[in-house]
Amino acid sequence: MPKPPIDYPDDYSDHYPPRIAVAILKSGPLAPNLKGRVFFTTVPGGTEVLVEVSGLPPYHPAEGNQPQVGPHGFHIHENGNCEVGDCANPFSSAGSHWNPHNQPHGNHAGDFPALFSNHGYSCITFFTDKFQVSDIIGKSVVIHQSPDDYHSQPAGSSGKRLACGIIKA
Numbered sequence: 318m319p320k321p322p323i324d325y326p327d328d329y330s331d332h333y334p335p336r337i338a339v340a341i342l343k344s345g346p347l348a349p350n351l352k353g354r355v356f357f358t359t360v361p362g363g364t365e366v367l368v369e370v371s372g373l374p375p376y377h378p379a380e381g382n383q384p385q386v387g388p389h390g391f392h393i394h395e396n397g398n399c400e401v402g403d404c405a406n407p408f409s410s411a412g413s414h415w416n417p418h419n420q421p422h423g424n425h426a427g428d429f430p431a432l433f434s435n436h437g438y439s440c441i442t443f444f445t446d447k448f449q450v451s452d453i454i455g456k457s458v459v460i461h462q463s464p465d466d467y468h469s470q471p472a473g474s475s476g477k478r479l480a481c482g483i484i485k486a
C-alpha cells in the first residue's frame with residue numbers, strides 16, 4: 318500500500334506554542350544593501366538563534382562626530398513595527414529593548430552577541446535560555462550601526478538602526 322503524501326501546512330502560525338520563528342530583515346537608509354534573516358528554534362532548555370546577514374557597512378573607527386561603525390549591536394526590541402520613519406534616525410518605531418524582566422541593559426532577555434562583518438557578511442548561531450520562541454512572536458530584531466558596550470543604559474550605546482525585522486511564527 319503506497320504511503321500517503323505528507324500533508325505539510327502552508328504556515329505554522331496556528332500551531333501553538335510555536336517551535337520556530339523567523340524575522341526577515343528590512344534594510345534602512347543607513348545600510349540599503351543589507352539582507353538577512355534571523356531564525357529562532359526551540360531546543361532543550363531554551364532557544365537557538367541563527368542570524369545570517371549580508372550587506373553590512375564597512376568597519377570604520379569613530380572620528381570627530383562620526384560614530385564607530387561595526388561590530389554591530391543586535392537585540393530584540395519591544396515593538397513589531399519596522400517602519401523606516403525618519404531617515405536620519407530609522408526604525409525608531411521598533412521601540413526600546415524588549416525587557417520583560419525589568420533588567421539593566423546587558424541582561425535584557427534579548428541582548429545578543431554583536432555581529433562582526435566579514436566584507437559585509439556575518440553569520441552566528443548561539444543559545445539563550447532567556448526566552449521561549451512563543452515569548453517573542455510579534456517583537457522585532459534590530460541591527461545597529463555601532464558596537465554594544467553592554468553597560469550603557471538603556472541600550473548599550475549602539476547607535477542608529479541599520480535594519481529591522483518583525484519576528485513571525
Ligand SMILES: [Cu+2]
Pocket residue numbers: 390391392393394414459460461472475
Ligand atoms: Cu537594539
